[in-house]
Amino acid sequence: MNFDDTPAEAAFRAEVRAWIDANGPHELKADLESAGFGSMELKGVDSMAAAKAWQKKKSQAGWACLHWPKEYGGRGSTPIERVIWGQEEGAYGALGGVFIIGHGMCGPTMMAFASEAQKRRYLPPLAAGEEIWCQLFSEPAGGSDLAGLRTRAEPATDGSGDWIINGQKIWTSGAHYSDMAILITRTDPTVPKHKGLTMFFLSMKTPGIEIRPIKQANGQSGFNEVYFTDVRIPDAQRLGKVGDGWKVSLTTLMNERLSIGSGMSTGFPELFELCCRIETENGLAVDDPAVRSKLANWAVKTTGLKYTGFRALSALSRGETPGPENSIGKLVAGPAMQEIAMFAEDLQAQAGIISDPAIAAANGRFQAMLMRSPATRVEGGTDEILRNIIAERVLGLPADIRVDKDVPFNQIPASARA
Amino acid sequence: MNFEFSDEQKQMGAEARRFLAAKCPTAAVRAVLEGDQAYDATLWKGLADMGFLGVAIPEAYGGLGLGYLELCVIAEEMGRALAPAPFSSSVFLATEFLIVAGSESQKAAWLPKLAAGEVIGTFAHAERAGAVTPKTVQLVASADGRLTGAKTAVPDGSIADFAIVAARTAPGSDARGVSLFLVDLNQAGVSRIPLQTIDPSRGHARLDFNGAVAEPLGGAGEGWSILEQVFDRAAILTAFEQIGGADRALEMARDYALERMAFGRPIGSFQAIKHMLADMYVLATLARSNGYYGAWALSTGAAELPEAAATARVSATQAFQHCAKNNIQVHGGMGFTWAFDCHLFYRRSNLLALNLGPQSQWEDKLIARMRARNAA
Numbered sequence: 179m180n181f182d183d184t185p186a187e188a189a190f191r192a193e194v195r196a197w198i199d200a201n202g203p204h205e206l207k208a209d210l211e212s213a214g215f216g217s218m219e220l221k222g223v224d225s226m227a228a229a230k231a232w233q234k235k236k237s238q239a240g241w242a243c244l245h246w247p248k249e250y251g252g253r254g255s256t257p258i259e260r261v262i263w264g265q266e267e268g269a270y271g272a273l274g275g276v277f278i279i280g281h282g283m284c285g286p287t288m289m290a291f292a293s294e295a296q297k298r299r300y301l302p303p304l305a306a307g308e309e310i311w312c313q314l315f316s317e318p319a320g321g322s323d324l325a326g327l328r329t330r331a332e333p334a335t336d337g338s339g340d341w342i343i344n345g346q347k348i349w350t351s352g353a354h355y356s357d358m359a360i361l362i363t364r365t366d367p368t369v370p371k372h373k374g375l376t377m378f379f380l381s382m383k384t385p386g387i388e389i390r391p392i393k394q395a396n397g398q399s400g401f402n403e404v405y406f407t408d409v410r411i412p413d414a415q416r417l418g419k420v421g422d423g424w425k426v427s428l429t430t431l432m433n434e435r436l437s438i439g440s441g442m443s444t445g446f447p448e449l450f451e452l453c454c455r456i457e458t459e460n461g462l463a464v465d466d467p468a469v470r471s472k473l474a475n476w477a478v479k480t481t482g483l484k485y486t487g488f489r490a491l492s493a494l495s496r497g498e499t500p501g502p503e504n505s506i507g508k509l510v511a512g513p514a515m516q517e518i519a520m521f522a523e524d525l526q527a528q529a530g531i532i533s534d535p536a537i538a539a540a541n542g543r544f545q546a547m548l549m550r551s552p553a554t555r556v557e558g559g560t561d562e563i564l565r566n567i568i569a570e571r572v573l574g575l576p577a578d579i580r581v582d583k584d585v586p587f588n589q590i591p592a593s594a595r596a
Numbered sequence: 597m598n599f600e601f602s603d604e605q606k607q608m609g610a611e612a613r614r615f616l617a618a619k620c621p622t623a624a625v626r627a628v629l630e631g632d633q634a635y636d637a638t639l640w641k642g643l644a645d646m647g648f649l650g651v652a653i654p655e656a657y658g659g660l661g662l663g664y665l666e667l668c669v670i671a672e673e674m675g676r677a678l679a680p681a682p683f684s685s686s687v688f689l690a691t692e693f694l695i696v697a698g699s700e701s702q703k704a705a706w707l708p709k710l711a712a713g714e715v716i717g718t719f720a721h722a723e724r725a726g727a728v729t730p731k732t733v734q735l736v737a738s739a740d741g742r743l744t745g746a747k748t749a750v751p752d753g754s755i756a757d758f759a760i761v762a763a764r765t766a767p768g769s770d771a772r773g774v775s776l777f778l779v780d781l782n783q784a785g786v787s788r789i790p791l792q793t794i795d796p797s798r799g800h801a802r803l804d805f806n807g808a809v810a811e812p813l814g815g816a817g818e819g820w821s822i823l824e825q826v827f828d829r830a831a832i833l834t835a836f837e838q839i840g841g842a843d844r845a846l847e848m849a850r851d852y853a854l855e856r857m858a859f860g861r862p863i864g865s866f867q868a869i870k871h872m873l874a875d876m877y878v879l880a881t882l883a884r885s886n887g888y889y890g891a892w893a894l895s896t897g898a899a900e901l902p903e904a905a906a907t908a909r910v911s912a913t914q915a916f917q918h919c920a921k922n923n924i925q926v927h928g929g930m931g932f933t934w935a936f937d938c939h940l941f942y943r944r945s946n947l948l949a950l951n952l953g954p955q956s957q958w959e960d961k962l963i964a965r966m967r968a969r970n971a972a
Binding site for chain 2: 179180181182183187258450454464467470471473474475477478479481482483484485486488489491492493495496503506509510562564565566568569570572573574575576577578579
């Protein structure tokens with residue numbers, strides 16, 4: 179048992195490190211390392227331009243989307259090489275935030291279901307950061323119950339074979355700066371809900387698309403509503419068969435949970451640092467037994483997640499598929515972050531209400547965590563959905579009894595007051 | 597990255613599991629729980645024959661000379677089977693005290709017998725209710741090595757052949773006044789009183805020392821620091837025992853949820869039950885990963901050992917207590933019957949949560965040690 183690289187991994191790491199040393203955007207490093215929670219503000223720099231420039235540079239040298247095949251703009255690397263790249267990229271990895279959904283979810287879906295010509299057209303610019311992708315999945319009526327979505331795709335009446343899209347999506351990250359998207363729609367409302375769905379991809383510049391930013395509960399705007407009014411797309415942009423959209427979406431969502439769940443922060447190191455500086459009635463917080471007891475609980479959650487990740491890496495290193503234990507990541511980290519934020523503010527007492535980064539303790543990091551953490555517990559699968567997944571897929575418990583399972587979609591009650 | 601047990605180590609764990617499945621079904625645990633014997637002597641003999649008692653003891657002292665990773669996988673199986681045997685007292689404590697602080701002649705005298713299961717050793721430190729600190733160690737050792745005083749809640753105290761005993765060699769409350777002694781318990785100066793405890797499947801006793809003859813283990817005044825070192829090592833090994841118990845309790849709850857019908861469906865199809873089981877899985881998984889961290893530190897003698905030990909201990913205690921109590925909850929009323937095995941795990945989880953010091957003490961150690969590292 180050790181944490182060492184194999185000789186091949188060490189050689190790969192050395193190659194990565196040398197290239198990053200020679201080519202990394204070192205002028206941005208300090209800003210990226212001190213960036214506040216959930217934001218990437220680069221002083222005096224257009225952060226989108228910086229992100230695209232770094233992605234382009236990586237792509238030209240063969241360091242973009244390492245796990246993708248070379249012919250689609252990747253490197254054909256092993257999973258462990260991809261992890262080593264991420265470790266070495268370090269703070270610069272934050273520049274890739276705008277590409278995560280495209281590289282992690284849309285790309286793999288295109289890879290599995292698009293035609294060869296489409297893959298060669300769309301995947302290389304996606305890998306190179308020239309085109310940004312988003313996923314149009316969640317709807318006002320379909321979040322956890324994604325298959326309850328209502329956005330319609332209907333065959334055009336002119337015999338062209340095109341599809342006409344009407345409806346609304348919500349919680350779309352990055353829709354306002356995306357060039358392309360994958361889109362799941364309902365093509366048949368007369369069959370049970372999972373059977374009437376179909377997946378497409380389309381340009382976000384297609385006429386009839388309107389994007390409105392959502393003002394979130396924490397005051398920021400990272401997500402959007404996307405409205406479709408008679409949006410026309412050719413049948414060639416369909417992914418998978420008509421009615422197979424649910425199966426296609428599972429490919430995407432498997433990738434979503436993998437990428438969102440990995441390396442999640444709980445905020446514990448920041449809390450520990452605060453406790454070493456701030457006083458309670460009994461002296462320094464970190465010396466107070468009541469504080470220590472709480473800290474210990476979050477410490478073992480944080481280290482437990484870290485070493486659960488190391489176990490997965492060990493499996494990858496041996497060329498095996500990691501076990502199901504990684505599915506706990508977001509379920510542990512999300513609630514822990516929220517509890518940690520609340521406790522950090524309790525320690526700050528009355529001043530804990532101050533969120534102004536210029537005067538609040540730790541630059542307002544805990545106040546920002548407090549206001550952002552409710553979203554972490556919902557996005558990419560709520561705590562409750564994640565528990566269902568662990569119970570059903572890891573522990574083998576029976577699936578939930580679904581009262582709408584065999585009911586045609588258009589006969590499922592839509593209102594609790596009906 | 598190779599943060600995993602080797603195939604050979606896993607095979608050893610599988611071998612231990614097969615052996616315990618055959619020799620230590622829960623009926624064997626119940627026999628000790630309900631009977632007059634303080635342990636299962638046949639099982640103990642079998643464990644010795646398998647070589648499990650001397651896995652980490654060097655070959656020069658009659659052990660297998662393997663290592664702590666091997667001992668961790670066996671500890672996990674012992675916990676899973678709730679083995680009613682003095683494994684933790686003899687192997688995690690007495691053996692480790694000798695390895696860490698024993699003189700050459702003490703090691704030569706005792707380790708081969710411990711490895712062969714010919715003697716059972718234990719450790720005695722608590723004298724009253726409340727956290728054990730240097731101040732609470734008041735059993736007195738005279739200058740000529742005779743012990744006077746009492747120790748309570750001593751694991752396997754009624755069956756052990758010898759004990760390592762923490763005694764006061766300088767009056768007062770200072771840690772430097774605490775020294776360790778190796779005491780033959782089969783002597784006139786020692787009397788033993790079996791105690792009624794929350795987990796009778798593991799025997800405990802009060803030991804009274806009336807001028808008992810004892811020999812020093814380690815230097816005078818070094819007792820407390822040796823104790824802390826050995827407790828760190830034992831905490832990691834015990835964590836694996838707890839991880840094994842937690843996993844088994846989770847499996848029992850899962851299996852029952854699949855088979856028990858209520859309201860016309862298996863109770864495992866209700867989200868209230870599913871979510872409880874998912875939370876048990878989360879804590880068991882965190883505990884296993886933290887346990888690996890401890891195993892790594894113990895097997896390599898890493899500088900992180902004290903912090904890793906506290907991490908593994910706090911996490912494993914949480915997991916086993918949580919899984920054992922919610923195993924009863926999933927079983928409903930049946931879980932509270934004597935006939936169902938749920939209470940065996942509940943008892944053991946609460947015993948193991950205390951036997952190297954309570955959770956609050958380990959939480960405190962964990963944060964103190966993280967702070968020391970950060971300050972360094």
